Amino acid sequence: MLLSVKENMNMNLQKVCDCICLPDQMKRIVLDFASSFDEKTLEPYSAALNDPSAWEEAVKQIAGGLGDDPDGSKMLTFMLLRAVETHQEYEKKGISETIFTDTMKFCSRFVEEHYKVHGTYAFTWGWWFPRQLSLREFRIGALEYEMIEKEEKKLINIHIPADADMGRESLRKSYEDARVFFAKYYPEYGQSDMVCDSWLLSPVLAKMLPESSNIIRFQKAFDSIREDVTNDSAIRWVYGRTDLPIHRLPEHTSLQKKIKTSLLEGGSIGAAYGILQEDPWKH
Structure with missing residues (x-):
């Protein structure tokens, strides 16, 4: 049986979560929200993430559309769904899986850091993520x-x-x-x-x-x-x-x-x- 587009996307989202070693607790929250999230409501802002001059306003609009998001997990979910699309661009260009994984691991690093400092998992770096999603920033070594x-x-x-x-x-x-x-x-x-x-x-x-x-x-x-x-x-x-x-x-x-x-x-x-x-x- 063919997977629906959404089911296929979520399967890929799980792979991204796994490859970047997102902490299990946050991963469960992300996958749960993705299963009920209607991406179409925020489609108009996705394209803006490719334009550095539009990043700030786009992230504000996305945050507004996501609603109450005290731990940043909704924003992280939205951004990681975009990372699935970014991975496709990596493949088209022939950029290695290692660079993709190392680059996207930045969000796991900050989720873990928040836990170390505050004792709770949270993602507060949605404003920075467009750099990685738009293939403008790469971790190389x-x-x-x-x-x-x-x-x-x-x-x-x-x-x-x-x-x-x-x-x-x-x-x-x-x-x-x-x-x-x-x-x-x-x-x-x-x-x-x-x-x-x-x-x-x-x-x-x-x-x-x-x-x-x-x-x-x-x-x-x-x-x-x-x-x-x-x-x-x-x-x-x-x-x-x-x-x-x-x-x-x-x-x-x-x-x-x-x-x-x-x-x-x-x-x-x-x-x-x-x-x-x-x-x-x-x-």
Whole structure:
């Protein structure tokens, strides 16, 4: 007996949930909602997810159409159903299953992180997911690479996942594999500058960490263009949350201890924007 389109879609949705290792509890919620969800109500907004200029408004419209969604599971379901379609695009282009899986695992990572910090499963990153769904961002080895345009110039924006292996060889392989990937699948970005805007590039960290630190080695691969001393994203990424007063921030790692000390003294970490050097391995 032939499966209906919806049954077939849900079967594929389960495969996506499995391959990205979505926690069982959240997977059950996603599959249950998908079984009763009428996608046609939100079809007009799906196409907008392919247009970066429309992402923000589209996600707002989708959230409104989904209704009450305290744990973000409805948004996650809608986005993962789109990921099934994205997988078809990967297949058409011949992009590997490994890159698809590694790229889409970002949502499982944040669902698990929310549980670790708050004790409940939730997905709060629906606003970021269009990047992956529209085949603009890919995880290649340790790092994520997003194709962007600024002032009519094509750039590749580097993002650093929380679980990235920041060792020298791991980063080298990621950068080199990314160059090969874009030259093959998106040749218009084959020679684009790779840039990064992150707290990890903050020069303040160079005063806190030893030369042998992976973070410092990562920094040295970039030519710094500008700094932003007001950026406080380090708190989110180092401590996993931003809702605690400074004196209650955890001190599980040496970096957490050092940053907390700096914050208590009135300091800030900030961030910086840099361009990856042509030969980032000369150091």
